Amino acid sequence: xxxxxxxxxxxxxxxxxxxxxxxxxxxxxxxxxxxxxxxxxxxxxxxxxxxxxxxxxxxxxxxxxxxxxxxxxxxxxxxxxxxxxxxxxxxxxxxxxxxxxxxxxxxxxxxxxxxxxxxxxxxxxxxxxxxxxxxxxxxxxxxxxxxxxxxxxxxxxxxxxxxxxxxxxxxxxxxxxxxxxxxxxxxxxxxxxxxxxxxxxxxxxxxxxxxxxxxxxxxxxxxxxxxxxxxxxxxxxxxxxxxxxxxxxxxxxxxxxxxxxxxxxxxxxxxxxxxxxxxxxxxxxxxxxxxxxxxxxxxxxxxxxxxxxxxxxxxxxxxxxxxxxxxxxxxxxxxxxxxxxxxxxxxxxxxxxxxxxxxxxxxxxxxxxxxxxxxxxxxxxxxxxxxxxxxxxxxxxxxxxxxxxxxxxxxxxx
Amino acid sequence: xxxxxxxxxxxxxxxxxxxxxxxxxxxxxxxxxxxxxxxxxxxxxxxxxxxxxxxxxxxxxxxxxxxxxxxxxxxxxxxxxxxxxxxxxxxxxxxxxxxxxxxxxxxxxxxxxxxxxxxxxxxxxxxxxxxxxxxxxxxxxxxxxxxxxxxxxxxxxxxxxxxxxxxxxxxxxxxxxxxxxxxxxxxxxxxxxxxxxxxxxxxxxxxxxxxxxxxxxxxxxxxxxxxxxxxxxxxxxxxxxxxxxxxxxxxxxxxxxxxxxxxxxxxxxxxxxxxxxxxxxxxxxxxxxxxxxxxxxxxxxxxxxxxxxxxxxxxxxxxxxxxxxxxxxxxxxxxxxxxxxxxxxxxxxxxxxxxxxxxxxxxxxxxxxxxxxxxxxxxxxxxxxxxxxxxxxxxxxxxxxxxxxxxxxxxxxx
Numbered sequence: 130x131x132x133x134x135x136x137x138x139x140x141x142x143x144x145x146x147x148x149x150x151x152x153x154x155x156x157x158x159x160x161x162x163x164x165x166x167x168x169x170x171x172x173x174x175x176x177x178x179x180x181x182x183x184x185x186x187x188x189x190x191x192x193x194x195x196x197x198x199x200x201x202x203x204x205x206x207x208x209x210x211x212x213x214x215x216x217x218x219x220x221x222x223x224x225x226x227x228x229x230x231x232x233x234x235x236x237x238x239x240x241x242x243x244x245x246x247x248x249x250x251x252x253x254x255x256x257x258x259x260x261x262x263x264x265x266x267x268x269x270x271x272x273x274x275x276x277x278x279x280x281x282x283x284x285x286x287x288x289x290x291x292x293x294x295x296x297x298x299x300x301x302x303x304x305x306x307x308x309x310x311x312x313x314x315x316x317x318x319x320x321x322x323x324x325x326x327x328x329x330x331x332x333x334x335x336x337x338x339x340x341x342x343x344x345x346x347x348x349x350x351x352x353x354x355x356x357x358x359x360x361x362x363x364x365x366x367x368x369x370x371x372x373x374x375x376x377x378x379x380x381x382x383x384x385x386x387x388x389x390x391x392x393x394x395x396x397x398x399x400x401x402x403x404x405x406x407x408x409x410x411x412x413x414x415x416x417x418x419x420x421x422x423x424x425x426x427x428x429x430x431x432x433x434x435x436x437x438x439x440x441x442x443x444x445x446x447x448x449x450x451x452x453x454x455x456x457x458x459x460x461x462x463x464x465x466x467x468x469x470x471x472x473x474x475x476x477x478x479x480x481x482x483x484x485x486x487x488x489x490x491x492x493x494x495x496x497x498x499x500x501x502x503x504x505x506x507x508x509x510x511x512x513x514x515x516x517x518x519x520x521x522x523x524x525x526x527x528x529x530x531x532x533x534x535x536x537x538x539x540x541x542x543x
Numbered sequence: 544x545x546x547x548x549x550x551x552x553x554x555x556x557x558x559x560x561x562x563x564x565x566x567x568x569x570x571x572x573x574x575x576x577x578x579x580x581x582x583x584x585x586x587x588x589x590x591x592x593x594x595x596x597x598x599x600x601x602x603x604x605x606x607x608x609x610x611x612x613x614x615x616x617x618x619x620x621x622x623x624x625x626x627x628x629x630x631x632x633x634x635x636x637x638x639x640x641x642x643x644x645x646x647x648x649x650x651x652x653x654x655x656x657x658x659x660x661x662x663x664x665x666x667x668x669x670x671x672x673x674x675x676x677x678x679x680x681x682x683x684x685x686x687x688x689x690x691x692x693x694x695x696x697x698x699x700x701x702x703x704x705x706x707x708x709x710x711x712x713x714x715x716x717x718x719x720x721x722x723x724x725x726x727x728x729x730x731x732x733x734x735x736x737x738x739x740x741x742x743x744x745x746x747x748x749x750x751x752x753x754x755x756x757x758x759x760x761x762x763x764x765x766x767x768x769x770x771x772x773x774x775x776x777x778x779x780x781x782x783x784x785x786x787x788x789x790x791x792x793x794x795x796x797x798x799x800x801x802x803x804x805x806x807x808x809x810x811x812x813x814x815x816x817x818x819x820x821x822x823x824x825x826x827x828x829x830x831x832x833x834x835x836x837x838x839x840x841x842x843x844x845x846x847x848x849x850x851x852x853x854x855x856x857x858x859x860x861x862x863x864x865x866x867x868x869x870x871x872x873x874x875x876x877x878x879x880x881x882x883x884x885x886x887x888x889x890x891x892x893x894x895x896x897x898x899x900x901x902x903x904x905x906x907x908x909x910x911x912x913x914x915x916x917x918x919x920x921x922x923x924x925x926x927x928x929x930x931x932x933x934x935x936x937x938x939x940x941x942x943x944x945x946x947x948x949x950x951x952x953x954x955x956x957x
Contacts, residue, residue: 156727158698175701175731193822195854215732216700222765222792226726226814230789233817234853234883284572286630287589312640313570317589318629351636354768354800375644378636380794386768400640403647404826405818408607411825412818439648440609469648 131249132211134180135228135417140191140240140410142198145182145206148237153177153210156232175216180209191239192410203239205410219255221381221425224248229413240410246417252424253458261394261428262462263487269370269394270306270345275518276490277345278510279307281468283493286314293320294328296497301336301344303496303503304511307489309347312375312400322348322360330367347373347396347429354383358390365392374427377401381425388426396466397427407440415449423461429489430463435479437469447482454485464489471495472540473513473533477526480517490514500535509536545663546625548594549642549831554605554654554824556612559596559620562651567591567624570646589630594623605653606824617653619824633669635795635839638662643827654824660831666838667872675808675842676876677901683784683808684720684759689932690904691759692924693721695882697907700728707734708742710911715750715758717910717917718925721903723761726789726814736762736774744781761787761810761843768797772804779806788841791815795839802840810880811841821854829863837875843903844877849893851883861896868899878903885909886954887927887947891940894931904928914949923950 141148157177185205191198217223229243261269270277280300282293300308316322329346337343350360350372357374364372373396376384388395405412419430432449433441446467453465467479467488472495480486492510499506509532516526516533523541527534555562571591599619605612631637643657675683684691694714696707714722730736743760751757764774764786771793778786787810790798802809819826833844846863847855860881867879881893881902886909894900906924913920926947930940937955941948 158701171701220766222789223729225792226789230814236854287572287585315637352634354796375640378639379796382768382793382797400644408822408825411822440650
């Protein structure tokens with residue numbers, strides 16, 4: 130029978146083997162009392178199995194509160210545990226409750242992080258996955274051979290539909306591929322959702338009619354299920370190509386329901402993610418996280434960016450992009466969304482370390498605050514990426530293109 | 544204009560006032576470039592406001608990775624921030640993205656936990672809240688003046704529908720008020736959901752016809768939205784009174800959709816909660832968490848129990864019960880679910896510290912492994928609670944009731 134495997138990074142004051150056994154017991158058929166008819170075969174069929182325990186470093190201070198060590202030592206280990214697909218079938222919330230449920234409460238652990246998960250081949254028959262992915266998002270925007278260049282409407286909240294549409298007009302004329310609502314903006318008092326869609330799509334459709342290029346706009350539809358479905362349909366009818374969902378806030382079931390509609394590319398915004406991963410020994414690593422959301426069907430997923438303004442290291446960002454690039458069950462293609470403090474200068478390091486242009490590369494000030502104007506801002510980003518792909522350095526690229534040179538001068542010291 | 548207020552426990556290498564200002568900027572109208580038409584009035588209307596900064600202890604080691612302190616010191620503080628309801632109206636996922644979104648990524652914080660939130664009176668017009676709550680769950684089970692006594696089907700997974708129904712028969716005859724699926728059990732290969740509902744409800748309905756007492760069974764319907772709705776209807780048609788949702792795994796939108804149906808009491812299982820709260824300076828405190836789920840409409844919510852087998856302290860459990868007891872906007876009554884290692888001995892301390900019997904008190908081995916049988920196990924729990932309410936000690940109660948005395952003898956040393 131096929132099995133689902135999870136890899137955890139754990140810390141425990143006990144023997145790692147023993148702590149792993151507690152985890153496997155708690156998360157499957159752990160029995161506290163004999164039940165008539167409970168056979169050894171039944172236990173064997175549904176019990177979680179500890180596949181391996183690889184001991185790592187030992188420390189003197191526990192990472193998070195839990196049982197106290199009598200020896201004063203806390204042992205770290207990499208543990209692999211597996212479950213039969215018979216336990217819960219093809220149900221993402223049940224998968225999460227099994228791999229990420231009460232085990233975080235177990236006092237035998239003073240640290241526990243889900244690092245990775247592997248689902249068997251039969252999962253591909255039960256999860257349609259991203260309806261668009263990289264190829265679909267490229268087809269919708271008509272962008273090939275370079276990253277999609279995008280931006281976020283700022284200020285995050287406060288603009289009227291007309292002001293937002295005016296900004297989209299400027300950006301469309303500048304040659305942008307993608308624009309999105311901020312995750313804080315959905316239907317503020319002075320920007321009703323439908324009015325914003327009407328105003329923005331009028332600009333985008335007019336621009337597409339004139340130029341043949343349809344800017345992808347990710348309207349934030351995050352909310353209750355019925356409300357999201359209504360707003361989704363509104364975007365479809367207005368000729369939009371994308372909707373944004375704050376995946377952690379909406380949750381797995383609601384997000385999947387939206388992805389299953391299949392008419393719009395879904396921009397998966399992971400705001401709240403820091404809470405789930407920022408501690409090295411608590412929560413979930415992006416490698417495991419992105420698989421859940423690809424199974425749910427998001428087409429685009431945030432990964433932060435190189436030299437971002439947030440807490441995340443470049444190594445972590447690179448690992449996240451690589452995770453998204455790695456086929457899941459041979460597919461489930463997802464477009465990594467690179468953002469946070471990006472202006473084009475990071476294109477070189479991003480490409481050097483990931484060797485891909487299958488990215489949605491988001492810049493804010495790098496476009497609208499470019500000294501030669503927004504069109505030069507978009508051009509500068511494209512020039513940076515072309516230079517990176519052609520193996521030129523940042524300095525060489527700046528000598529070739531005045532737009533990028535101006536960006537370096539303005540943003541390069543930051 | 545009404546405002547929503549959030550209280551955070553933060554740690555930062557910078558001045559707490561400055562870090563709080565970064566948070567408020569990031570989570571509202573933080574502008575990086577002047578936009579035509581952006582007026583001071585508009586900023587004033589939508590900007591988050593730092594209401595207070597209360598400095599607390601200073602430490603030498605950061606709680607989680609972030610910016611490095613040049614002085615070597617990290618300052619902790621309690622910070623209150625507010626937003627206008629105009630920013631996002633009455634939308635729980637947007638509320639979460641605003642109060643718990645990108646702010647966890649801000650490098651100026653080396654610790655950040657959402658401790659509490661307050662929503663204004665107008666929220667009561669937009670969220671129906673729990674359809675049953677304490678009074679409704681009491682009415683459905685016919686239990687007054689004492690906690691509802693409940694148990695979980697164990698082994699968690701592996702029993703057939705017939706075995707599960709057999710166990711429910713035993714428990715019903717023992718006088719149990721409530722039984723639930725384990726969160727790991729939804730539709731295992733040998734226990735299809737519908738077959739389990741059929742078998743269990745046949746027992747419960749027959750018992751109700753004979754005795755007038757209908758045992759509440761929380762069938763685990765956690766899954767995708769449409770599947771949950773189908774299974775919900777199946778439980779309703781079978782005469783069930785309750786369904787269970789793993790709220791973290793399903794998410795806010797999916798859970799609210801289920802709660803909105805209003806025909807079944809919703810048992811909110813918080814598995815995965817340890818990940819969100821176990822670090823003292825990361826995530827969310829139960830006081831804030833339970834408000835979100837009461838607004839979403841869950842009728843029952845897990846709180847662990849006194850002297851539980853997990854990591855959580857008694858103080859934390861007591862605070863959680865008190866949070867659930869505190870009316871939210873004058874209502875939104877929710878029944879706290881006390882569980883984890885409970886056998887009745889903890890009733891005394893639980894009552895002494897919380898002074899309430901409005902609880903769903905769950906015991907496993909305390910019932911099925913009671914030396915005089917399951918009926919004596921249920922009686923022993925009722926005796927313990929009566930003793931606690933009447934001001935008797937554990938020892939006094941044991942002298943009055945042989946069933947509770949046997950429980951003390953078997954479980955009291957643990």
